[in-house]
Amino acid sequence: MSSHPIASAPPVPVDHRPAVTVLSGFSPGAVHAAARALLIADERLIAVSHDLTGIRDGVLRRTVRSATELIEQSTVELAHGCVSCTLREDVLPTLVRLTGSHPGSDVLLVLPSAVEPEAVAAAGAHSVRFDSFITVVDPESFLDDLGSTADLHITEADHRSVAEVVVHQVEFCDTVILWSRPGTDSRDLDRVGALVHRLAPWAVQVPVGTTNSLDCTGLSQLVRRTGRHDPRRPGMLGLALEGRAIGIEGEDSVLFESRRPFHPQRLSDALEELAERALRGRGQLWIASQPDIVLAFESAGGGVSLGSLGYWLDALPVERWTGTSDDRRIAADLVWDPYYGDRRTALALIGLHLDQAAITGLLTRCLLTDAELADGFDSWRALTDPFAGIAD
Structure with missing residues (x-):
């Protein structure tokens, strides 16, 4: 046996920056x-909020306050x-500035209803210490918002629907x-809670407001300083590629998988029928006419959008696999087909x-038949493709 001492792993550095909690909701x-x-x-918590009313003119109002005082209120030209x-x-420069100038105070970022938290997490991943992302759901309006086909039109270039923003939050x-x-x-509360659980089974639910008084301290203990945010978590549409669950099987929820x-x-x-039958759809597609591309799929508010998640590993040279995450390579290995x-x-x-049998049947009928499958990759690429150009 060697007499050399066993080297211990270097300690993980502790991040002492103030924690940022992000609060969103429609x-x-x-x-x-x-x-x-x-x-x-x-009383030490600092809240930052933005008013986007003038954003079409390149103007927004920023407010920073604590429970007892207005710290700053500014009009910003973009x-x-x-x-x-x-x-x-x-938003991000303000967070960085406040966490530096108020080292003893955590920050609560209160997002405008049109801002999606994933965009905040991606933009601030390397400059802000995010502790938790909280979404506030109002049971009285949630179902109407989730089924809304209206567009936001925050700016002329913003074509997101209300339903898209609500599900993303x-x-x-x-x-x-x-x-x-x-x-x-x-x-009604149970119905909304069950639907929220199907949309985000990974989230902790905290119901409040059913009584005439609110325990503010108790609420704070349940939602702040929890460390629930996982900075390694991939975007929603890329969860399956990383081997993570994209939903749960059960009443009013369908998980459809196919090789x-x-x-x-x-x-x-x-x-169109698929979008009408389900309030929300999400995940990854394998389409015969584009056999090398992972297509992202999502539907909400009756609308459907498709995009590219890159290439299947099998379509890439092995030396390029190292450019993907360990989780993705492990997940691919677990489901690998010869x-x-x-x-x-x-x-x-x-x-x-949800009519689970009807949705499963609809998707199954869209798959290649045995005869079409036997034709092989070269034949598939020649199929008429309404999705051509999506991955460009």
Whole structure:
């Protein structure tokens, strides 16, 4: 046996920067009520909020306050009037500045209803210490917002629908506050809570507001300084590639997986019906006409969008695999097929009164038949493709 001492692993550095909690939601009244409760619970907490009313003119108003004082209120002119510009030009610089100038105070970032928390996490990943992402859901308006087909039109270039923003806010969070009111029907609250769980089974739910008084300190203890944010978590549509769950199987929820590719035309013809049957759809697609590309799929508010998640590992030279995460390579190894590699469809469809058999049957009919499958890759590439150019 060697007499050399065993080298110990270097200690993991401790991040002593103030923690930033991000609060989002599509019901401004509920979001700001939750923010006030958290400020009351901790007099050292600093809240940052932005008013986007003038964003089309390149102007926004920033407010920084504690429970007892207005710290600053400023009008900011942006070089470009867009939501992403707001993050880049003011929100993140303000967070960095405040965490440096108030080292003993945590920061609560209260997002405008049109801003999605995932964009904040991505933009500030290397400059801010995010502790938790909280979404506030108002049970009285949540179902209407989730099914809304209306567009936001925050700016002329912003074509997101209300439903898209609402699902993105809930899905990215690690904590959901169900902000109800005294007298709320318990069955309605249970129904909304069950739907939120299907959208974000990884999130902790905290129901409040069912009584005439609110324990601000108790709420704060449940949602702040939890360390629930996982900075390594991939974007929602890339979860399956990393071997993570994209949903749960059960009532009003369908998980559809297939090692057989979709026929592009039959899938295209079925998308409208699919979007009508489910309030929310998300995941990755394998389409025969583009056998090397991972296509991202999502639907909300009756609309469907497709995009590219890059290449299947099997379509890449082995030396390029190191450019992907360890989790993705492990996940691919677990499902590897001798002929098709890591190619597979993984979808989650979520709704109310969902006809699981009808949705599964609809998707199954869109897959290649045995005869089409036997034709092989070269034949598949020649299929008429309504999705051509999506991955460019």
